[in-house]
Amino acid sequence: MASTTTAAQVPGTSTTVGGRSQRNVKTLPLVAPSVVILFLWMIVPLAMTLWFSFQYYNLLDPSVGGFAGFENYTFLLTDPSLWTAMMNTIFLVFWVLVITVGLGTLLAVLFDQDFYGRSIARLLAIAPFFVMPTVSALVWKNMLMHPVNGLFAFFSRSLGLPAIDFFGSFPLTSVIIIVAWQWLPFALLILLTAIQSLDSEQKEAARMDGAGPFSMFFFIILPHLGRAISVVIMIETIFLLSVFAEIYVTTSGGPGLASTNLAFLIYLRALREYDVGGASAAGVIAVILANIVAIFLVRSIAKNIAD
Amino acid sequence: MHPKTRGKLVLTVVGWLAAGLIFFPIFWMVLTSFKTEVEAVATPPKLFFTPTLENYITVRERADYVHFALNSMIISVGATLLATLIAVPAAYAMAFFPGKRTKDLLLWMLSTKMMPAVGVLIPIYLLFRDTGAIDTRWGLIVVYTLMNLPIVVWMLYTFFKEVPKDILEAGRMDGAKPKQEVWMLLLPLSLPGIASTALLSIILCWNEAFWSLNLTTSEAAPLTTFIASFSAPEGLFWAKLSAASTIAIAPILVFGWMSQRQLVRGLTFGAVK
Numbered sequence A: 001m002a003s004t005t006t007a008a009q010v011p012g013t014s015t016t017v018g019g020r021s022q023r024n025v026k027t028l029p030l031v032a033p034s035v036v037i038l039f040l041w042m043i044v045p046l047a048m049t050l051w052f053s054f055q056y057y058n059l060l061d062p063s064v065g066g067f068a069g070f071e072n073y074t075f076l077l078t079d080p081s082l083w084t085a086m087m088n089t090i091f092l093v094f095w096v097l098v099i100t101v102g103l104g105t106l107l108a109v110l111f112d113q114d115f116y117g118r119s120i121a122r123l124l125a126i127a128p129f130f131v132m133p134t135v136s137a138l139v140w141k142n143m144l145m146h147p148v149n150g151l152f153a154f155f156s157r158s159l160g161l162p163a164i165d166f167f168g169s170f171p172l173t174s175v176i177i178i179v180a181w182q183w184l185p186f187a188l189l190i191l192l193t194a195i196q197s198l199d200s201e202q203k204e205a206a207r208m209d210g211a212g213p214f215s216m217f218f219f220i221i222l223p224h225l226g227r228a229i230s231v232v233i234m235i236e237t238i239f240l241l242s243v244f245a246e247i248y249v250t251t252s253g254g255p256g257l258a259s260t261n262l263a264f265l266i267y268l269r270a271l272r273e274y275d276v277g278g279a280s281a282a283g284v285i286a287v288i289l290a291n292i293v294a295i296f297l298v299r300s301i302a303k304n305i306a307d
Numbered sequence B: 001m002h003p004k005t006r007g008k009l010v011l012t013v014v015g016w017l018a019a020g021l022i023f024f025p026i027f028w029m030v031l032t033s034f035k036t037e038v039e040a041v042a043t044p045p046k047l048f049f050t051p052t053l054e055n056y057i058t059v060r061e062r063a064d065y066v067h068f069a070l071n072s073m074i075i076s077v078g079a080t081l082l083a084t085l086i087a088v089p090a091a092y093a094m095a096f097f098p099g100k101r102t103k104d105l106l107l108w109m110l111s112t113k114m115m116p117a118v119g120v121l122i123p124i125y126l127l128f129r130d131t132g133a134i135d136t137r138w139g140l141i142v143v144y145t146l147m148n149l150p151i152v153v154w155m156l157y158t159f160f161k162e163v164p165k166d167i168l169e170a171g172r173m174d175g176a177k178p179k180q181e182v183w184m185l186l187l188p189l190s191l192p193g194i195a196s197t198a199l200l201s202i203i204l205c206w207n208e209a210f211w212s213l214n215l216t217t218s219e220a221a222p223l224t225t226f227i228a229s230f231s232a233p234e235g236l237f238w239a240k241l242s243a244a245s246t247i248a249i250a251p252i253l254v255f256g257w258m259s260q261r262q263l264v265r266g267l268t269f270g271a272v273k
Helices: A028-053 A071-078 A080-112 A118-130 A133-144 A151-158 A171-196 A200-208 A213-240 A245-250 A262-272 A276-306 B003-032 B054-061 B063-096 B102-112 B117-131 B137-162 B165-173 B178-189 B191-207 B211-215 B223-231 B238-258 B260-267
Strands: A014-017 A020-023
Touching (some): A028 A276, A028 B063, A071 A276, A080 A118, A080 A213, A080 A262, A118 B003, A133 A151, A133 A171, A133 A245, A133 B003, A133 B223, A133 B238, A171 A245, A171 B003, A171 B260, A213 A276, A245 B223, A262 A276, A262 B117, B003 B238, B054 B063, B063 B102, B063 B191, B063 B223, B165 B178, B191 B238, B191 B260, B211 B223, B238 B260
């Protein structure tokens, strides 16, 4: 390891710092492009969103304009559709998290076991994550959940039950099922990786001490997974707050506002009703929601870089 | 039967059952793509039928499908190349010449990824409208480059850190200039890492469906937008939808399977190894 060199050996290109050869590389020009464009990407649109949220700004009606103060916010906060959208967002995020983390943990334990053809079964199980959202939403909507020709309708009719009109009667639940199906492989993949990093000696020792499968799961595996589960929850939350395509191609937020989340509400306000000011105020709220989660996520990643 | 063998058999059945259930919608879609339109909506659903390639031929003959697929390819590859070009120098500097602020810088880059896209939809849309970037390939390439840049920097950084410093030092002692050091030592040594980083970036671009739905309509529309057009009631051709979808997801599915390990690293920013 101690391959040291002196500045004299390679004049002008190397200096010795702390026993290691170091170039006199100016790192600023190397890092600057990434930093500058990311900074612009972050700050410019955010500043504009904030600015618009305090303006009267309608794309169709150029005559309205000027400083609105907090009017967009008061209008938004007193508008029941915001609260419906907020509740739908939280409902969606919560249930997708429960399903993906719960099932994902069980599946991760299952796929950690040794069985025939495990690696192929695992490939099949992670596949949904690589399917583009518009495809998975349409496959579920048409071929599985369709009240007349869908496969689920056929199954319930075969059992003598009435077919369920998924998107008519349970629009938000149907969206949750689709989104959970897409994110289950993500939870599975990450939790499986975490389980496999568990020391096999530790597992062996627990087994020698007479730990059965259940105490093994609750006292060895689950505590070990704690961190991975929290990472899964945080990353999923950030993506799930912005679920859009699945709603766009299945319910368009309806019926009424039954499956409109915050992301879809902003889209409706801005690009369907052309109310830039109101949509921007909703955007600011979405940013604040995401940042509450992000703070925890960044903190836990920071802890990991330290070691 | 030996209880251990029996246990393994039970696990095999349960494991395959779970995998089969999860994979079923994809299987059903692929199956439907080989049916005729009449068979696709038949009740009871047909499990056995004479497969036809008709849908694939129809989809391929529609010139616009090729157009959308080409858009997806150009945009994904373009954004990935651009992001990698910008990220390699930054990752190199941070991995080999870390300063006091390197850690903060990395975390800050990640934090830009936490910004929900909907929060900045309106300004981006208006900027795009005013600069004529709406429905252009380069517009989407720029957005996807920025979207993935933090992940690409991050992954390259972790891969570069694994390159043995001694080899680079040996090169330096032999008088390699910085450019040569990067081109002839670092990049070849970390090629697998760069490849899986690029693969992840391509997967994320290919499947992205928020910006593509909002910023493109036809000219620059990638496959995500094209498939979404099947949601209109008059576009309900299940067999053709299935064939178009199968072609759209097949390459990415293979990429995803190839890079599943590195994916965990990239998607969790190294928080889970």
